[in-house]
Amino acid sequence: MTDVVVQDERATVLNFLADMADGRAEEAIAAFDEDVVYTNVGLPTLRGRSRAGRVIRLLSLPALGFGVEVTSIASDGALVLTERIDELRVGPLRVRFWVCGRFDVRDGRIVLWRDYFDNVDVFKGIVRGVLALVIPAAQRPMTPLQRPGDPA
Numbered sequence: 756m757t758d759v760v761v762q763d764e765r766a767t768v769l770n771f772l773a774d775m776a777d778g779r780a781e782e783a784i785a786a787f788d789e790d791v792v793y794t795n796v797g798l799p800t801l802r803g804r805s806r807a808g809r810v811i812r813l814l815s816l817p818a819l820g821f822g823v824e825v826t827s828i829a830s831d832g833a834l835v836l837t838e839r840i841d842e843l844r845v846g847p848l849r850v851r852f853w854v855c856g857r858f859d860v861r862d863g864r865i866v867l868w869r870d871y872f873d874n875v876d877v878f879k880g881i882v883r884g885v886l887a888l889v890i891p892a893a894q895r896p897m898t899p900l901q902r903p904g905d906p907a
Contacts (some may be wrong), residue, residue, distance in 0.1 A: 764860040765828060766903040768835045771858075771865060772823045773902045780815035784808040788864035796871045807868070820844035822851075824897045833860050841872075842897060847888060851897070852880040 767786060774783035784804060793807040794800040801807045814821040822842030829836045837856040842849050853876050859867035887894040 764833060764835050765830050767860050767863055767865065768837065768858045769903055773900045775811060775814065775821050776823050776900055778815040780812045783811050786865050788866040791865055792867050794869045796869065818846055822897050823900055825900055835860060848884050849887065849894060850880040850884040852877045
């Protein structure tokens with residue numbers, strides 16, 4: 756029985772990230788608990804679905820975007836940990852950087868989302884992204900995120 760619960764919590768997180776990457780802001784926001792706490796460590800903490808949802812909606816605007824490649828995922832009960840490569844897009848610029856995320860899931864909703872990243876790696880991602888504007892081969896394509904239950 757525990758494996759089913761763990762899989763559901765992982766699925767909640769993976770579907771949330773996939774919705775963000777697909778620009779499906781309202782579907783992604785629906786994964787949040789009303790009192791979600793969202794923190795990018797080093798930046799202000801956002802509390803509540805409305806405030807955290809603003810970030811998601813911003814990333815779904817036509818000139819902006821979000822991409823994600825999950826390199827590993829682990830869970831222990833309600834806790835789901837992800838190691839990822841996130842991509843932030845501004846027009847043609849694609850900035851990719853390493854992120855470690857913690858998600859606490861309760862009753863099928865994300866109650867805590869905390870991301871950790873390295874500012875030096877973000878800076879390197881900016882440099883690689885600018886270089887890729889001139890030399891596209893400077894960035895490899897991202898591996899698309901598969902939703903749970905999708906065929907491999």
